[in-house]
Amino acid sequence: MKAMVMQSTGVDNLRLVDRPDPRPGAGEVLVRLRAASLNFRDVLALKGGYGSRQKQADLVPLSDGAGEVVETGPGSNRFKVGDRVVNSFFPGWLAGPPDERFLQEDLGGMSDGVACELRVFSQDALLPIPADMSFVQAATLPCAAVTAWNAVRAHGQAGPEHVVLTQGSGGVALFALQFARAAGAGVIALSSSAERLERLRGLGAMHGINYREDADWGKTARQVTRGRGVDIVVETAGAQTLKQSIRATRLGGLIAMIGMVSGPTAEVNLPLVAMGSLRIHGIAVGSREHLEQVLAACARHRIAPVVDRVLPLADLAEAVRCVAAGAQFGKVCVEI
Numbered sequence: 001m002k003a004m005v006m007q008s009t010g011v012d013n014l015r016l017v018d019r020p021d022p023r024p025g026a027g028e029v030l031v032r033l034r035a036a037s038l039n040f041r042d043v044l045a046l047k048g049g050y051g052s053r054q055k056q057a058d059l060v061p062l063s064d065g066a067g068e069v070v071e072t073g074p075g076s077n078r079f080k081v082g083d084r085v086v087n088s089f090f091p092g093w094l095a096g097p098p099d100e101r102f103l104q105e106d107l108g109g110m111s112d113g114v115a116c117e118l119r120v121f122s123q124d125a126l127l128p129i130p131a132d133m134s135f136v137q138a139a140t141l142p143c144a145a146v147t148a149w150n151a152v153r154a155h156g157q158a159g160p161e162h163v164v165l166t167q168g169s170g171g172v173a174l175f176a177l178q179f180a181r182a183a184g185a186g187v188i189a190l191s192s193s194a195e196r197l198e199r200l201r202g203l204g205a206m207h208g209i210n211y212r213e214d215a216d217w218g219k220t221a222r223q224v225t226r227g228r229g230v231d232i233v234v235e236t237a238g239a240q241t242l243k244q245s246i247r248a249t250r251l252g253g254l255i256a257m258i259g260m261v262s263g264p265t266a267e268v269n270l271p272l273v274a275m276g277s278l279r280i281h282g283i284a285v286g287s288r289e290h291l292e293q294v295l296a297a298c299a300r301h302r303i304a305p306v307v308d309r310v311l312p313l314a315d316l317a318e319a320v321r322c323v324a325a326g327a328q329f330g331k332v333c334v335e336i
């Protein structure tokens with residue numbers, strides 16, 4: 001089979017190579033992968049940015065894949081040959097709260113990922129894809145959609161009485177917008193350009209703020225909510241946004257701490273957090289149960305993942321550069 005391999009750190013060291021076809025063991029299934037999606041984490045992993053927490057050479061990148069079952073191992077009974085499946089981000093985290101044991105194995109980091117034609121999965125790490133969902137659409141879900149779901153729905157419990165603030169037009173932010181709207185919540189969306197803000201309004205955002213033009217956007221978001229503040233911030237930008245996110249959030253509101261696109265370290269005004277009774281809650285993707293809920297919500301609310309572009313696997317380096325530059329609106333995917 002063909003596999004894309006990071007021979008040593010750096011996107012320039014990606015090579016399409018031949019590897020022996022894997023075979024499934026007990027409780028496992030062999031999947032012929034058809035599509036995979038990229039996440040911001042893949043940009044970091046290809047720089048070796050996770051240090052000793054990732055393979056620094058000979059790594060098959062990418063964590064999120066979809067394909068069809070081509071062989072089942074002994075004692076494997078959840079799927080049959082021909083079933084269309086998507087993998088969950090942490091193969092061992094099936095449900096319940098996060099557990100140190102389950103967070104160790106992440107595909108495309110600690111272990112080989114899905115940028116290849118064939119891969120063996122534990123049968124428990126997979127879920128069936130709805131009939132009307134494409135492989136590309138399904139491959140957008142394991143990291144970005146599950147993270148957004150965990151923030152907005154599992155922790156945020158968003159409903160019609162709530163306002164959610166999203167940051168930018170990356171994969172997590174767009175799924176957060178879609179899940180918040182499906183729950184009846186209002187959405188204030190941040191972005192860096194008028195054109196993108198228009199597209200975000202097209203997806204249902206009730207208000208858009210250009211964070212490049214309005215440095216005090218936390219105050220603006222508060223004004224939009226008539227001084228009350230937003231209920232949930234989906235914090236994906238990190239260093240350059242947390243201060244404003246704290247200003248934007250209502251008394252007792254939730255900041256779902258997810259990402260660091262603008263940097264990993266932020267200064268926090270602690271009295272504002274304390275007196276605002278704010279909950280700053282870290283989100284580590286989510287479980288297979290969350291992915292199951294995402295698949296059901298997409299079917300129930302006819303949510304179509306926003307796919308910016310689909311490139312062939314051979315052009316993975318170009319796809320990575322696109323995500324690194326923030327050039328995408330939604331998800332960048334590869335077809336395998």
Ligand SMILES: NC(=O)c1ccc[n+]([C@@H]2O[C@H](COP(=O)([O-])OP(=O)(O)OC[C@H]3O[C@@H](n4cnc5c(N)ncnc54)[C@H](OP(=O)(O)O)[C@@H]3O)[C@@H](O)[C@H]2O)c1
Pocket residue numbers: 038039040041143144147167168169170171172173190191192193196211236237240241257258259260261262283284285286323326327328330
């Ligand atoms: N904790 C977890 O479980 C988890 C899971 C998934 C992702 N993440 C993290 O979450 C972050 C987002 O991931 P992603 O895959 O959605 O990223 P992405 O697709 O690369 O999106 C990045 C977007 O962030 C926006 N952005 C950049 N600087 C900003 C700023 N100062 N203020 C507001 N928006 C800004 C830009 O949107 P515009 O072009 O519209 O300005 C950019 O397109 C990453 O740091 C990723 O590592 C964490």
